[in-house]
Amino acid sequence: MSPECEAGFDASGRLLAEERAGDNAPPLSVSELSAQLKRTVEDRFGHVRLRGEISGYKRAASGHIYLCLKDDNAVIDGVMWKGGAARLPFAPQDGVEVIATGKLTTYPGRSKYQIVIERMELAGEGALMALLEKLKAKLSAEGLFDRSRKRPLPFMPRTIGVVTSPTGAVIRDILHRLEDRCPTHVLLWPVLVQGQGAADQVARAVRGFSAMQPGGPVPRPDLVIVARGGGSIEDLWSFNEEAVIRAVAECSIPVISAVGHETDTTLCDYAADMRAPTPTAAAEMAVPVRAELVTMLKEQGLRMERAVRRGAGQARERLEMQARLMPAPDALLAPQRQRLDQLSDNLGNCLRHRIGDARAHLNQAGGALRPALLRQHLSRAAERLDRLRLRPDYLTRVFQDRATAFDRLSRLFVSVNPDLPLQRGFARVMAGGRLVKTVADAEAAGAVSLHFADGAIAATVEGGALPSPLEKPQSQAISPVPRPSRKPREGGETRQQDLFS
Structure with missing residues (x-):
């Protein structure tokens, strides 16, 4: 290392930042x-x-x-x-x-x-038109302007919804034109037609009319008119907004676009079902002329009346021709009248013969009814009734037989009672709610319960088998079992004792 580097600087500059005399520019942070x-x-x-x-x-x-x-x-x-x-x-x-x-x-x-x-x-206007063309191409590619989406207008709508400004001349022109042609109920949805927020208000109004349900408190329009007066492209720009175009295209009610004058065109015109050059023209498209309808109805009524009269006249002529070809009524009814007279004459004779035959048959049947035959028939009926009559001795015998059978069943029920042997000193061995029948079952259970006549106690099974009570030692003598003495029955007879008593 050179001496300059050892001193903290080199020939090109300093290694460490130091303040120099006369330097009035302190370092700044970023x-x-x-x-x-x-x-x-x-x-x-x-x-x-x-x-x-x-x-x-x-x-x-x-x-x-x-x-x-x-x-x-x-x-x-x-x-x-x-x-x-x-x-x-x-x-x-x-x-x-x-x-x-x-x-x-x-x-x-x-x-x-x-x-x-x-x-x-x-x-500038060029940029505005470029933006308009770009939006038009986009919406057209989505099919919002297709002719197949257009719906026919109703011939005579009962209610017309109008989306426009409530203070402009447009709504007055529409109302006056409708009043002149055909008075119709009109619903006005007031909106701004230019400026900030106008597009959103128009879109909400169109969707509001479309969302109304038939039969509600406010009648649902049969036709919607979106209207505005003329103006520059900037004034009409709200009707070129995408929100308005989509609302008009999605509306479930036919829509007439009447924005601007004849030379003004907006994208709303392409999305609507019908374009009107002016708001007044939209009113003319919406309804027919009432006077023309009345005249047409009168003409149709006259034509219908003439057609009915002509048809009735032709039918009358055909009926008269057919009547002339038909025979006279007297000629048709003469044979039937003659037959009726003949049958009337024969009716009295037939009735007299029928009454005579009935009287002879009655006399014959009445002669067969004699008192002796009736008494004999009643005697046989009394004998049959006596044989069928119930006797007390028969009922008494039946009741005794039933009582004897019931007594036998009662004794059998008592004899099969499982607790009866416990009263004679026997015990019932149970393990886990089950009856222990063998020594092996008792050893397997380990703990058992002994049930006596007056209660039950717990017991433990220990090893070591006890001698069977049937096995007797060889040297032990078997004492005879005394036979029970029979008591004499009443009347001198003996009766066997009950085994289970």
């Missing part, structure tokens, strides 16, 4: 320099107007707009906050030339400068 640049730029360019083409347009979820303004040789970043973006009279798109008004500022995080846009306008 943040301090960025802050000074920001103040300088904002003070110098506090209000600027830039003309350029939009590029990289993006609307954030927060509502802020980020874009770039460029020309042939330069580009500058731009931002428009949510409040200013909501007041834009048009929808920005890439490639549209605009004039942006705002102030320049810096963004220290990236060492870049940008313009904070407060107001943005289209740069």
Whole structure:
């Protein structure tokens, strides 16, 4: 290492920063320099107007707009906050030339400068028409302007919905024209027709009419007219907004677009089912002329009356011709009248013969009814009744047989009672709710319960088998079992004792 490096500097400069005498420029931090640049730029360019083409347009979820303004040789970043973006009279798109008004500022995080846009306008009518053509091509590609989507207008709508300004001359012209042609019920949805918020109000009005249900408190329109007076392209721009076009195309009610005068054309005209050159013409398209309808109805009524009269006359002529060909009524009824007279004469004779035959049959049947036969029949019936009559001795015998059978069943029920042997000193061995029948079952259970007549006790099974009670020692004598003595029955007979008593 050279002596200069050992001393802390070299020939080209110092290694360590040191303050020199007369140096009045202290070092700045990056943040301090960025802050000074920001103040300088904002003070110098506090209000600027830039003309350029939009590029990289993006609307954030927060509502802020980020874009770039460029020309042939330069580009500058731009931002428009949510409040200013909501007041834009048009929808920005890439490639549209605009004039942006705002102030320049810096963004220290990236060492870049940008313009904070407060107001943005289209740069001339050419830019506005370019934006219009671009939006028209986009919506046309989606099929919103197809002829197949157009619906026929109702011949005579009961209710007409009008979307326009309530204070302009348009609504008065429409009402007057409808009154002259055919008075109709009109619903007015008041909206702004130009300026900020006009497009949103028009779109909401069209969707509001479409959402109304038939049979509600307010009658649902059969036809909707979107109307506005004439003006420049800027005045009519609200009816070129995408929100209005989509609302008109999606409306479930036929729509007539009457925006501007005959030479004015908006995208709303393409989306509607019918375009009217003026609002007055829209009223003429909406309803027919009442006087012409009355005249037409009268003419149709006269034609119908003449047709009915002509048909009735022709039918009368055909009927008269047929009547002349038919025979006279007397000739048709003469044979039937003769037959009726003949049948009338034969009716009396037939009735007399029938009465005579009935009287002879009655006399024959009455002679067979004799008192002796009736008494004999009653005697046989009494004998049969006596044989069928119930006797008390028969019922008594049946009751005794039933009582004897019931007594046998009662004794059998008592004899099969499982608790009866317990009263004679036996015990019932149970293990886990089950009856123990063998020694093996008892050893397997280990713990058992012995049930006696007066209760139950727990017991433990121990090993070692006891001698069977049936096995007797050889030397033990078997004593005879005394036989029970029979008691004599009543009347001197003996009766066997009950085994289970």
